[in-house]
Amino acid sequence: MGATQKSALERAIENPQPVAGIESRSPVDGLDRRSVGFIDVLSQSVSAVAPSAAATTMPLLVATVAGGATVWALGAAMLLALLVATTVNQFTRRIAATGSLYTFVAHGLGTTASFVTGTALLVGYGFVAMFALGGAGYYLAILASRLWPALTGSLLLPVLVILGMAAACLVLLARGIRVSTRATLLVECVSVVIILALVVALLVVQGPALDWSVLDMSGVRPADFAVGAALALTAFVGFESSATLGVEARRPYATIPRAVTWTVIGSGGLYLLAALSQLVGFASVGGSITASVSPVNDLAAAYGIDALGLLLDVSIAASFLACAIASITALVRVLFSMGREGLLPSAFGRSHRRHRTPFVAIVVTVPVLTTGLIGTILLTGSVWRAMEIFIVGAAGGYIAAYILACVATPVFLWRIGELTPWPLVRAGVAAGLLSAVLVVYLAVESSSARFAGVWVFLAVMLVGTVFAVVRRIRRPWLRDTVGVYDVPVSTDVLGAGLAEDRAAP
Amino acid sequence: MSGEAGDLRARQPKAIHSALTVLEEVARCGAGVTARQVSDNLGLPRATAYRLLNLLVQDEYLVRMPDLRGFALGRKVAELAKLVAPSRPPEAVRLIVTDLRERIRGGVHLVRYDRDGLAVIDPDPDFPPTPAAAGSRPLHESAMGRLLLAEQRSPAVTEVQELGFARHFDAVSPGSGCLAVPIRDRDGTLVAALCLAAPRARIEQPGEHLVLLQQAALTLAPLLA
Secondary structure (H helix, E strand, C coil): CCCCCCCHHHHHHHCCCCCCCCCCCCCCECECCCCECHHHHHHHHHHHHCHHHHHHHHHHHHHHHHHHHHHHHHHHHHHHHHHHHHHHHHHHCCCECCCCHHHHHHHHHCHHHHHHHHHHHHHHHHHHHHHHHHHHHHHHHHHHHHHCHHHCCCCHHHHHHHHHHHHHHHHHHHHCHHHHHHHHHHHHHHHHHHHHHHHHHHHHHHCCCCCHHHHCCCCCCHHHHHHHHHHHHCCCCCHHHHHHHCCCECCHHHHHHHHHHHHHHHHHHHHHHHHHHHHHHHHHHCCCHHHCCCHHHHHHHHCCCCHHHHHHHHHHHHHHHHHHHHHHHHHHHHHHHHHHHCCCCHHHHCCCCCCCCCHHHHHHHHHHHHHHHHHHHHHHCCHHHHHHHHHHHHHHHHHHHHHHHHHHHHHHHHHCCCCCHHHHHHHHHHHHHHHHHHHHHHHHHHCCCCHHHHHHHHHHHHHHHHHHHHHHHHCCCHHHHCCCCECCCCCCECCHHHHHHHHCC | CCHHHHCCCCCCHHHHHHHHHHHHHHHHHCCCEEHHHHHHHHCCCHHHHHHHHHHHHHCCCEEECCCCCEEEEEHHHHHHHHHCCCCCCCHHHHHHHHHHHHHCCCEEEEEEEECCEEEEEECCCCCCCCCHHHHHCCHHHCHHHHHHHHHCCCCCCCHHHHHCCEEEECCCCCCEEEEEEEEECCCCCEEEEEEEEEEHHHHHCCCHHHHHHHHHHHHHHHHHC
């Protein structure tokens, strides 16, 4: 470009042209817009996955069905999760919202599909929150009864612990997004460090002669491998939850996709390492992982590092607590979106003036979840049984929401004129595999001791969808409001202020 | 975070060139241009164009319009331009300012105002303004900034109405001061200012310096407006 002839960019900067259609406030105004950085966004996704709790429990669950293919099944699940993550990221790179997949699907498949996704997502976040709160209570109760054996077996203790933690969650969540993400980050870091220390300790005690026969796939039926991979996928669900911070994240189109991808890679790496170390550990002490109830504790005892078991319980409880906070964080932001759109009462879309959090949604959600959890515990008579029901329902909810998001991706890209072959292929493969996983998972679980979870999941999905559809018939204007997202405001756009000035009298 | 600059490698000059071309194209077409139009206009492969557009949106040089299809230039583009030294004023202007400097003891700077704030376009070579004085400070902490605030009817600045110029003391160092005489176009819009940086005593009693500055401001007005 010559000195006399200015480039279009120079002219645009020197003399910005008015840009119409940019408002001074976003429709999801009221939250702490553009306030948290990459670390907070990452900690939201990581905590919702709760990798350290899953790393101690998942290898056992997968090993009982997949046997020698455990590590491979975990690896396959990680690849599938990555496929889903990159597909979901087609949305997170283009839409910043608080409704996550619920909002995304609205822009691909329309209102009805969006309601189904919303219900599935609420089931996922809500059930995982109850599962995690229950889990934290369960492990803290175990810890307490180790120290004071008189407390063993009482239901009152975990219930009291759960009530205490629910109150703590309520305060943290209401105080502001930075407070809650920083708290979960701290808690999650502590528990991941403890798990990694245990894994390394096991491998070091093991010495250089690792028993690689645990990777032997021969004698594993393909069906068992598939079931193992389906179960293993449930260890990853929640990785997309940072998408609910679309309004609050700084540079959301960069940080959220990055957080989603790295959560899958990081937690997948941890699972593979944990599974390998546990299998190798059991192979060398001559036992079997499937005969153990709490494999890491048993391994630690077998290697004479019993005290680590105590540490482990603390770390799992911490990870569960972080998971509960992160899941409720995501849940209330989906409710906030629904409140703003008119699907739920508008009070859900109200934010706290000072803390800039979806206050009403938090105040309603936490007591409802706590009541549901304690009710289920009392009904089933055991914390563990209640947790099993919730985790099955949650996994179903997440996977159903992922399927719809994967189907919606190419439609959305086509609508905005940005469809290319690769995202289409990835979305298609992911949707197909996920559907297979969901069917396999529900089939396996419905014939297991956790069958109640499948029925609860299906029932809640049905009720939620019917409610949403009835709501839609009563309020036909919802089709225009659903899918609310953060739009650039006039301070973000060069020349948008000009249009405003001219419009003003 | 390392990701900010860490992803950039010298081996990718072509990608950077393409990104700037995309930015240029959005500027040329105006707000609302779609990804497909950019790709067609530039003859870039679709996937490449979409990826570049999304990268520029990630870094906020572009924004996606509320309809999710169109793109517009982000405010960050103007910030980027601010970092680049502003263009030199015409020679006629520089001659007048140089002449003024020979008759005044102290730093004389010429400042231009536009939509995005102020820029020192002719700093005194003998008394260069500190980086802090040249616009990176809060506006009310320099005479040139206070002039702009007065123009925006800020209640924090009252002396411009009374005196006809802005002043501020002890900004760069104790005992120093600066004043800014406005240069206005025929409509009375503030377009530029002559700033004097000198010891506090001289700013408090500017005397004939003020007269010289005000005369020069009148001469400069038609050249800068």
